[in-house]
Amino acid sequence: MTAAVPEDLRMTPMLKQYAQWKKRYPDCLLFFRMGDFYEMFFEDARVASSVLDITLTARDPGKKIPMAGVPFHSVDSYLERLVASGHKVAICEQVSEPDGRTLVDRQVVRVVTPGTFLPSDSALEGRLACVDVLPDGVAVALLNFATGRLLAGTLGHAPARSELAGFAPSEVLCPSGQEKAAAALAGDRGGCVVTPRSRDDFRLPGAARRICREWGVASLEGFGLSDLDPAAGCAAALLAFVEETQFRSARGAVEIRPLLEKTSMLIDPAAAWNLEVVDPPGSSLLDTLNRCRTAMGRRKMRDWLLHPLIDVDSIAQRQDKVQAMLGSPEARSRLQASLSACGDADRALSRIAFGSAGPRDLGVVRDTLEAAPRLERHLGEMGLEGLLVMPEGLRALGEVLSSALVEEPPRNLHGGGVIRGGFDPTMDGLRDVKNNEKEWLDGYLDRMRGLTGIRNMKIGFNKVFGYYLEVSKSFLKDVPESFTRKQTLVSAERFITEELELFEKRMLTAEGEAMEREEELFRGLCSKVAERSPELRALAETVAAVDVLASFAQAVALFDYQRPEVDYGELFEIRGGRHPMVENSPASGGVFTPNDVLLDGAENRIAIVTGPNMAGKSTYLRMAALLAIMAQAGSFIPVESARMGIVERVFSRIGARDEIARGRSTFMVEMIETADILNNVNSRSLVILDEVGRGTSTYDGMSIAWAVLEYLQGQPDRRPKVLFATHFHELTALSERLPGVKNLSMAVKESGDGIVFLYKVIPAPADRSYGIEVARLAGIPERVLQRSMEILEEFEKRGDRVPPVPPAVVPEGQLALFGEGARELIEELAEVEPDGMTPIQALKFLYFLKDKAAEVLKS
Structure with missing residues (x-):
């Protein structure tokens, strides 16, 4: 929690507005939108400056109010660093247009936390977990924001630890008072934030009723849960947190599925780590097998490796598909090339569902829909007809997105250039006004020169006066009375005309209307995608599975693997x-x-x-x-x-x-x-x-x-x-x-x-x-090795626990290893069990040995 804004400080209306929102979100850094930047003030500015390594300035040098800011168009990169440091960030946006006279309205539209952050251009995934530790087990709910899948179930303690270790949450929710238990279940992972929530959020049957009401169902049985299952309480608490931070219902963005025991091989956390199944990055089993062309595929492969099947028929079905891909290397190559055209559709669909999408997210959905028919055809070439079937509704949606979006959509909507020309007549008309600007101005200038006879007349524009006609002072006598003087320069005068003013208004109006129309079209396209979300999610899941199977087949070809x-x-x-x-x-x-x-x-x-x-x-x-x-x-x-x-x-x-x-x-x-x-x-x-x-x-x-x-x-x-x-x-x-x-x-x-x-x-x-x-291979000195062999022979000869060891033959002038002065030191060392010590105890004992050795050397 950052420090509150000082109450005794005299502030401008804008800072008062900032202070009001900061008071409502005291545990968050407040990103306060001001034009093209998100600004932070007071203690928030100091924290952001330190974590993000950005300049700390002052809003009012006289009052020395700390201030720091980041550009809005690249905000995700800054948010990623802040949430990685365990911070929460409240995004306070401008919700009205500035008119130069009144204070712009602002509102917090989203709260970014480690478990809910899903940037568009990053491998980072929002992984949010919720646990409730019970006497005989653990209720668990897991939500991957990138896929929108929420898994909920009540598990034994060991399976719960394994699931959490494999899921690797960025944030764990738990009932207040269970913070230590939740951290232990998550494996005390560095970077995992534990967030306590009110026990009321978990309490049944009210928690289950909230889900039923929101999802429009009579009971949770359709989700594989019962209304009295503690996992339903976890799911409800997690969904309440999502709605609280995203400012919208999770329905349509989240798919609830049961988390069941004994449906896959259980790999305990120690085994997953020791075997390097998915970690460390770069040298794990996942990295060895991963030849996936999509982020969705790599995510799916990670899940398959952490949850291997225990049903023989299901394993054989996967093997059969890999076998079919092996038999058609050329078709497999074409398949993987088409997979490369797909982006992370899962992530894009989540960002669209939660209202944080940009034009590139729509572009990813379009690219996946364009690639899907090719994937369907290539799978058929390998005898895998029916593995991926493109619904007609999605074909139609793909055609709409292809005709609507430019080839490479920009990152942000506000700069324009998202909608393809020819898609919307209204948009085209507004753009024509802007596109014809130079042509109209050139024609108008020619008319004015012909009308006045002033051949060196110029036309220009600035932000203060808008469009103007500039006439040098030697031709002022020829200026018509219909011209209105606006600005006097050393050697010229600037004028406006009624026609030029009308054109300027038309231009500014068209530009604003074009931006509004483009945003309207963008939101409409997002709504069309959201309406097809279940089908699109199913398609993305199939594409990911196909990507994994193709990657398995490529690994066989590369490394000479065999079918078990x-x-x-x-x-x-x-x-x-x-x-x-x-x-x-x-x-x-x-x-x-x-x-x-x-x-x-x-x-x-x-x-x-x-x-x-x-x-x-x-x-x-x-x-x-x-x-x-x-x-x-x-x-x-x-x-x-x-x-x-x-x-x-x-x-x-x-x-x-x-x-x-x-x-x-x-x-x-x-x-x-x-x-x-x-x-x-x-x-x-x-x-x-x-x-x-x-x-x-x-x-x-x-x-x-x-x-x-x-x-x-x-x-x-x-x-x-x-x-x-x-x-x-x-x-x-x-x-x-x-x-x-x-x-x-x-x-x-x-x-x-x-x-x-x-x-x-x-x-x-x-x-x-x-x-x-x-020891010899490791480079131990030969004299030590020879002495070791002497001692070993004595041990083997006597078989005693601490046999008497004959003194070593020591060259003249060298201190004997087992001389009288050192024997007490050796006996002290022999009695110690180093692996039973904590690091602090071991360090203290090392200092004791050092002092003892110094005494021996002096004697």
Whole structure:
């Protein structure tokens, strides 16, 4: 909330008007329209100046009122930076024409928040979520402003977290008092704003009745909701917020759909992040597969990868379409060229529905409608008739837009040049007046010269006097009495005539009427589009799906992917599998060693993978999970062949990400994620666990890892398929004690110079960890490596937890590593569990060691 306007300040009428609107929107920055700029004053100006890096000036230097402004024609770029910083902005527009005598009327017409901002020329999407945390679940409503689709449902806590993580909201609404819980559900994502709302907005059955009344329905059953479902309360609260910020009904702009559990594979947030399904930008699975030609297609692919199908027939239908596109590469190329002509129709339709559209949004709808018949024809060439069918009503609308709009509509309406000539006779007539201006003036000047005999007479225009005739002083005696003197110059006089004044009025009137008529035609076209919104939304969704399928087909052609066999069986078998991102990374040089995966419901349910660091264990685990996600999304995959039983849920425990920055130790993060897996797995889960137990002491970690494996193997009613990478070689003994557990390892070739990683998985446990060899590859000094080998031999010989270690042979003049003065320091260090520390504790201990080391050196 920014500071209020000082009440004791004497202000002009304009600033009083500003202060009145600011008082009504104290939690917003107020963009106050003044001509071609949006101005801000007082504390708002200081905030905007800091965030936007724009000049801070003063409205009245005597009173020193801070002032800053941004041009209205490029306001979206400034709004984007402000909402990214967590600010809300109230847009206060001029709603009457300035007449030079009275104060212009102004009104707030829209409130821009992080979750409702939808610019025309940006990848930014308004993603607004609403949650209500219940004792046994979470009511959730999700609205993507770019698509206008609102999903609402009541989910379990884990599915709710997954949905919110995948949706990646910019803003989360919640009942007042639930702010911390809402932030935790959203994953404490940076840049996600939590906005509390009154509990009354959520209260049933009143909340459900508001939706019914607004949508003109008797109940919410048609939306897949019940009138007493808490999700209906979330949907109602979200829609109330939308109407409050957009100053219009959401009906016609928003489509309500149910958000259901168990309709797609559930990828928990840790797995989505660890597997890099859609993040980070540039290196994710989404970026690897994305060959989409439209923003709608990329958005749809993101959704498919985060929500893979669990219905075998639906997966096969997608695969069949990809197969058909593969069989006709030339038709597919023509299809993708036509897709490139489509813009982001979803976004344009939303901006039209919410009243924030510009001419380019209409242009995008027109371009999509023009491309749709070509898409329909190209799909038919590939044997995919019926996948996209253009309704006759949309064909007619496309013809209207094509005849109405210029080829490249401008960004803003107010500059004119939107409507094509020949579309509207009234518009053409008004333009003719302006277009004939020079011709009329030239003819009029010739007549006046002939009438007066003043051959050097000139005609001109300025903003003060309008049109005028200029006569040099040597010819003033020839000026007729019908000329009226308007201005005297040093060497000439300027005159006006009644005919010239009439022409000027006609010109100014025509220009104003032309602008009004163009705006009227534009609004009429927007209304025609809005009337067809459901059909247009359906068309945009189909175009997006076609774009994704074509992108999948192109990936097959580029990367030699194969069609996996997906069924409801227990077998999960991959032959010659490759990691989709790693094989295409610059570091791989286009070379990747394929590997097999074999998991089932009997003898091969759990695979323990051992081997040295850097040998490829984590890549192998990630590959298996990524290929399952790709296959169930409908994509072909990088394998020689594959047969996969449906996976309903993917779990991953790899890495601590950025949790340490939040004060959580590595080990705590590891245990939280492991607990979530153990509490939520079922027999159709795929679990990949990497180095469980490494964040604590060796024996504690090994014991935990052992018990986790026993638990995953021993649950009779929920036995998941598990890939478990570990450096605890003792765990390989479990294959002899527990049915369904097998050992795999990463092959290593030893040579006189060290080791070579083969990146090949073999069906046997690793016999050693090769830690010292890996240290050599990393560049550890040879003296340290030799000493490590001596200590290792002593450990292996005695097998003690803390065996006595013989002193190293130290060159003369060098301080011994285990000298008497240093032993106390080493013992202090040996007793510490660093992964159980918070960052602050670790820093304090580091300073303690530094001081202790200084004492040792002095002694």
